[in-house]
Amino acid sequence: MAVMQGKELRIVGFLCNWCSYGGADTAGVGRFAQPTDLRIVRVPCSGRINPLFILKALTSGADGVLVSGCHPRDCHYAEGNYYARRRLEVMRGLLPVLGIDPGRFEYTWVSASEGQRWQHVVEEFTKQIHALGPIGRFPDAPELASLGLGAG
Amino acid sequence: MRIGVFICHCGSNIAGTVDCAGVAAQAARFPDVAYSTDIMYACAEPGQDAIIEAIREHGLTGVVVASCTPRMHEPTFRRAVERAGLNRYMFEMANIREHVSWIGKDMDANTNKAAELVRMAVAKLRLNRELTPKSFPVTKRVLVIGGGVAGIQAALDAADAGLEVVLVEKEPSIGGKMAKLDKTFPTVDCSSCILGPRMVDVAQHPKITLYAAAEVESVSGYVGNFSVRIRKKATCVDWDKCTGCGLCTEKCPSRKSYDRFNEGVGPTTAIIIPFPQAIPKKASIEREFCRQFTRGKCGVCAKVCPTGAIDYDMQDSFVEVEVGGIVAATGYDLMDWTVYEEYGGGRYPDVITSLQYERLLSASGPTGGHVRRPSDGAEPRDVVFIQCVGSRDPSVGRPYCSGFCCMYTAKQAILTKDHIPDSQSYVFYMDIRSPGKGYDEFTRRVQEEYQAQYIRGRVSRIYPSRGKLVVCGADTLMGTQVEVAADLVVLAVGGEAAHGAPQLAEKLRISYDQYGFFMEGHPKLKPVETNTAGVFLAGSCQGLKDIPSSVAQGSAAAAKVIGLLSRDMLESDPQIAQVTVSRCIGCGKCIEVCPFKAIQEIDLRGQPRAEVIETVCQGCGVCNATCPQGAIQLSHFTDNQILAEVEALCRF
Ligand SMILES: Cc1cc2nc3c(=O)[nH]c(=O)nc-3n(C[C@H](O)[C@H](O)[C@H](O)COP(=O)(O)OP(=O)(O)OC[C@H]3O[C@@H](n4cnc5c(N)ncnc54)[C@H](O)[C@@H]3O)c2cc1C
Ligand code: SF4
Numbered sequence: 186m187a188v189m190q191g192k193e194l195r196i197v198g199f200l201c202n203w204c205s206y207g208g209a210d211t212a213g214v215g216r217f218a219q220p221t222d223l224r225i226v227r228v229p230c231s232g233r234i235n236p237l238f239i240l241k242a243l244t245s246g247a248d249g250v251l252v253s254g255c256h257p258r259d260c261h262y263a264e265g266n267y268y269a270r271r272r273l274e275v276m277r278g279l280l281p282v283l284g285i286d287p288g289r290f291e292y293t294w295v296s297a298s299e300g301q302r303w304q305h306v307v308e309e310f311t312k313q314i315h316a317l318g319p320i321g322r323f324p325d326a327p328e329l330a331s332l333g334l335g336a337g
Numbered sequence: 338m339r340i341g342v343f344i345c346h347c348g349s350n351i352a353g354t355v356d357c358a359g360v361a362a363q364a365a366r367f368p369d370v371a372y373s374t375d376i377m378y379a380c381a382e383p384g385q386d387a388i389i390e391a392i393r394e395h396g397l398t399g400v401v402v403a404s405c406t407p408r409m410h411e412p413t414f415r416r417a418v419e420r421a422g423l424n425r426y427m428f429e430m431a432n433i434r435e436h437v438s439w440i441g442k443d444m445d446a447n448t449n450k451a452a453e454l455v456r457m458a459v460a461k462l463r464l465n466r467e468l469t470p471k472s473f474p475v476t477k478r479v480l481v482i483g484g485g486v487a488g489i490q491a492a493l494d495a496a497d498a499g500l501e502v503v504l505v506e507k508e509p510s511i512g513g514k515m516a517k518l519d520k521t522f523p524t525v526d527c528s529s530c531i532l533g534p535r536m537v538d539v540a541q542h543p544k545i546t547l548y549a550a551a552e553v554e555s556v557s558g559y560v561g562n563f564s565v566r567i568r569k570k571a572t573c574v575d576w577d578k579c580t581g582c583g584l585c586t587e588k589c590p591s592r593k594s595y596d597r598f599n600e601g602v603g604p605t606t607a608i609i610i611p612f613p614q615a616i617p618k619k620a621s622i623e624r625e626f627c628r629q630f631t632r633g634k635c636g637v638c639a640k641v642c643p644t645g646a647i648d649y650d651m652q653d654s655f656v657e658v659e660v661g662g663i664v665a666a667t668g669y670d671l672m673d674w675t676v677y678e679e680y681g682g683g684r685y686p687d688v689i690t691s692l693q694y695e696r697l698l699s700a701s702g703p704t705g706g707h708v709r710r711p712s713d714g715a716e717p718r719d720v721v722f723i724q725c726v727g728s729r730d731p732s733v734g735r736p737y738c739s740g741f742c743c744m745y746t747a748k749q750a751i752l753t754k755d756h757i758p759d760s761q762s763y764v765f766y767m768d769i770r771s772p773g774k775g776y777d778e779f780t781r782r783v784q785e786e787y788q789a790q791y792i793r794g795r796v797s798r799i800y801p802s803r804g805k806l807v808v809c810g811a812d813t814l815m816g817t818q819v820e821v822a823a824d825l826v827v828l829a830v831g832g833e834a835a836h837g838a839p840q841l842a843e844k845l846r847i848s849y850d851q852y853g854f855f856m857e858g859h860p861k862l863k864p865v866e867t868n869t870a871g872v873f874l875a876g877s878c879q880g881l882k883d884i885p886s887s888v889a890q891g892s893a894a895a896a897k898v899i900g901l902l903s904r905d906m907l908e909s910d911p912q913i914a915q916v917t918v919s920r921c922i923g924c925g926k927c928i929e930v931c932p933f934k935a936i937q938e939i940d941l942r943g944q945p946r947a948e949v950i951e952t953v954c955q956g957c958g959v960c961n962a963t964c965p966q967g968a969i970q971l972s973h974f975t976d977n978q979i980l981a982e983v984e985a986l987c988r989f
């Protein structure tokens with residue numbers, strides 16, 4: 186059982202370690218209650234996120250993908266989040282072409298101190314995904330190799 | 338691979354809302370999991386021992402601990418698995434406390450989510466590789482930014498331990514706010530008598546290089562080896578020649594300049610030595626008030642200076658320093674209280690700030706320590722203090738308590754009585770917060786011995802009437818309205834982060850909160866560290882605090898830097914990018930995007946290829962997401978590892 190059938194949808198988050206992952210921790214320390222749908226993948230920087238990760242998630246059965254990084258100018262690695270922003274914008278434009286509602290993807294900036302803001306982001310995004318409902322399954326989701334991501 | 342999974346109860350922190358044994362049972366069925374159990378406190382000694390024992394007993398080659406955030410204990414557990422003979426990167430964590438048990442009460446959903454996070458960690462761990470850090474030499478020099486009492490303490494402690502210290506202060510003298518104070522609570526001892534000698538120590542310490550009237554322009558590099566560019570602001574006085582004799586300040590004809598040191602209480606000259614005990618004791622010209630600049634002619638100071646130090650054409654100059662660690666100690670500023678219309682919004686000259694009042698009380702201040710109110714120079718008799726101006730007030734975006742105002746107001750009420758024995762002080766307060774050693778006794782003394790009248794309630798309005806200021810407010814204890822006719826009103830204005838603090842944080846790559854205060858690494862366990870290795874915090878820049886706490890943090894930050902730089906070599910983080918040359922097509926895209934210039938082009942049999950400079954790469958992974966070939970991969974966060982996590986979450 187991956188998600189609680191009938192209760193949860195499948196939401197994957199990609200969070201940078203320095204700001205947003207810390208913000209999610211801060212929300213936890215503050216006991217700011219949140220819906221349970223989201224599962225967080227920790228990456229060093231939002232600039233590390235390859236848009237194909239998001240496509241891969243959405244074509245493999247995720248109902249929504251949330252990306253969060255440091256605020257512009259606050260990137261721990263100076264400018265990684267600028268690259269992220271540009272790439273993610275391009276990718277968002279691609280979603281309708283693939284038959285995916287762009288509302289299933291969101292990116293935002295949350296700093297390590299913004300626990301309350303994180304709670305709000307999670308609540309809103311979860312609501313948004315529940316409004317869209319479960320994503321249609323892609324029975325023959327393209328395999329990794331065909332997306333040009335084979336190394337490592 | 339033989340993976341061991343340990344699900345931590347964290348007492349009831351996790352076990353209260355997650356069925357830990359249930360998660361462990363599910364995890365036992367994940368691929369490659371050879372051993373799975375739940376454990377009371379994984380991080381405690383028995384917990385770590387149990388992990389080590391299980392590794393040995395079950396021949397585990399990788400470990401997953403599901404517990405708190407990896408930002409907290411990842412290093413702890415990495416050391417534990419290393420003690421058992423594993424490579425420390427053969428370890429993963431699932432955060433089932435901050436991201437699960439603490440944010441929801443639904444046991445079923447939490448247990449399920451925790452198991453999913455463990456599945457994800459296992460999937461990633463299966464692709465982990467052993468990594469070995471490289472070591473690199475450190476620069477045994479520290480940069481301290483801000484020369485208030487916190488920065489001074491940090492600089493002196495680090496220098497006494499034998500480190501070279503570079504102290505950068507934006508004002509022409511060090512000392513910060515404490516240099517402006519008359520006496521200090523709770524002992525009411527003279528501020529400059531205790532701070533002055535320390536400032537002199539800074540000036541005379543052979544290990545300390547002081548750059549006053551200077552600011553940090555840019556910072557590059559990383560822990561152990563930062564390169565810092567310092568902007569020395571043009572003071573129009575050659576400090577190598579200036580002896581601090583002060584002749585220029587006596588003769589300067591521009592006598593209406595804003596006196597920053599004295600908080601605008603009385604004017605000063607355009608060429609200044611901020612105060613008699615200034616360190617360095619050097620003159621500098623404030624261009625906006627100098628006639629040579631505003632009118633294009635004057636030149637008086639140049640004529641009188643006996644050493645020919647005046648140089649009107651001076652430009653800002655730059656110095657570059659290499660340091661191994663950085664202490665930020667930029668303190669605080671007072672908030673702009675004129676947003677409060679009820680206090681006159683700045684229209685009444687006899688409504689002043691607490692810091693201005695310190696200057697009126699100070700024997701070295703503009704009135705020579707005689708309390709004179711600004712409007713007519715008369716000695717006040719009835720003095721009203723209003724606390725929490727710009728503190729604990731969400732309506733002006735300042736919901737926090739400034740921490741020191743209750744205490745300094747009590748101090749100022751005592752000093753008022755000392756200066757003017759027949760005076761009467763009134764203090765409007767919300768609560769009295771005095772938890773320090775000897776502090777509560779102090780706030781009681783001011784009421785009992787010095788007869789200050791404390792009125793619990795907010796002031797609603799101040800208006801002038803017949804040479805007095807009428808202060809109207811509520812007494813919430815008596816349930817009545819009160820009016821006090823005051824000669825002088827002193828506002829206990831709250832503090833805010835120093836102007837420019839967010840910009841500095843961006844240069845240092847550290848986090849700051851919504852008010853501009855720098856974020857510590859952990860609110861309890863890392864109060865002077867930041868999440869950027871090698872950068873530490875001291876004093877009010879981290880959150881408002883009084884002098885004893887600022888000094889304690891100064892010493893603490895120094896201890897951290899001394900510890901860091903006591904090593905000759907540091908270990909580099911091996912979580913860096915790596916190029917598979919056979920896949921690289923030499924397009925150079927990674928070289929273009931790397932924020933640290935960590936990738937260089939090399940020549941492979943006549944073909945360009947990318948190569949990562951290991952000690953420069955910071956492991957952001959921007960290159961990894963850019964490479965069209967997947968040729969450059971960030972170790973420990975490779976495409977395949979992240980995709981394995983995604984798969985683990987989506988395919989089941
Ligand atoms: C009216 C008043 C009375 C007080 N009385 C007392 C008292 O009696 N007892 C007590 O314990 N506490 C008292 N305090 C609190 C006390 O002022 C602080 O605890 C103390 O000054 C904090 O020291 P600091 O070094 O952290 O900050 P600061 O004193 O603010 O020093 C920071 C320094 O950094 C410099 N700086 C800022 N930004 C930069 C930059 N970007 N680059 C370089 N330099 C920079 C500033 O110019 C300054 O010199 C009082 C405060 C006020 C407002
Ligand atoms: S991971 Fe890549 S982009 Fe980031 S610092 Fe290293 S080489 Fe540069």
Ligand code: SF4
Pocket residue numbers: 916920921922923924925926927928946947963964965966967968969
């Ligand atoms: S982006 Fe990839 S292919 Fe291009 S130079 Fe860098 S490693 Fe080689």
